Amino acid sequence: MKRPIEPLLWGLFSAGGVVAALLMPVHLFLFGLAIPLGWLEPPSFEGLQSLAAHPLARLYLFVLCSLPLFHWAHRFRFTLYDGLQIKHLNEVISAVCYGGAILGTFVAGYVFLVSR
Amino acid sequence: MNASKPFTEFHPRWFRQRPSTYWWLWKWAYLRFVLRELSSLAVAWCVVLTLLQARALAAGAAPYADLQDWLRTPWVALLNAVCLSFLMFHSITWFQLAPRAMVVRLGGWRVPDALIIAGNFAAWFAASAAVAWLALGAGR
DSSP states (O other): OOOTTHHHHHHHHHHHHHHHHHHHHHHIIIIIIITTTTSSOOOOHHHHHHHHHSHHHHHHHHHHHHHHHHHHHHHHHHIIIIISOOOTTHHHHHHHHHHHHHHHHHHHHIIIIIOO | OOTTSOOOSSOOOOOOOOOOTTGGGSSHHHHHHHHHHHHHHHHHHHHHHHHHHHHHHHHOHHHHHHHHHHHHSHHHHHHHHHHHHHHHHHHHHHHHHHHHHOOOEETTEEOOHHHHHHHHHHHHHHHHHHHHHHHHTTTO
16 A cells, blocks of 8 residues: 655654654653752752743754654554554554654643643 | 466465564564664653643642652652663664664765764764753753
């Protein structure tokens, strides 16, 4: 079956992979471990809040969340397809994965670009 | 239809044995491939965490402190540590594969793979340092 949308999905996967590879380890290390566990001196709440409210930071966080979701969708789809050989559910898996990424992008857009 | 080829009316079914669902468990190269694919779950978790942090930050100091408490619970910290190792695995394998996906030429000279990989790692460290500097310096 010809899938003209496949190059777009692969492009999003690739772009999300770059964003995730470059930026996610430091984010998870800082905000998931080092700051809450007190390994590093935490930034002040007000400082972090105003940093996150900056328009450039909002745009950055939106990209940080949306593109990697498409990376996840593409990889997870093929993990289920190749790894677990769930081939008969191909359409359902694609719908859940890419639909999840699109939904997540809307949520991220609302959180970072629309609200406040 | 090629008349010179013998034709059987009832085509025999190919004998194909379905590989085990756990085909990837018994060889390191396959396991590595599946672990790399599973790193995408850590990526998705990191997105969820970033959204939760943003929501808590916007909601005020008390919800933010609650989230920090939750992040300190052992199972969340353990999950984050496991996810961080998967993310590192993704970064390292991604940067190492980059020269195969993208050949860089400068005026006919093909940039060697090792140089592209080194450039990727340098960009990774620079981006990480910039994020850490901005985040940890916030409010100081």
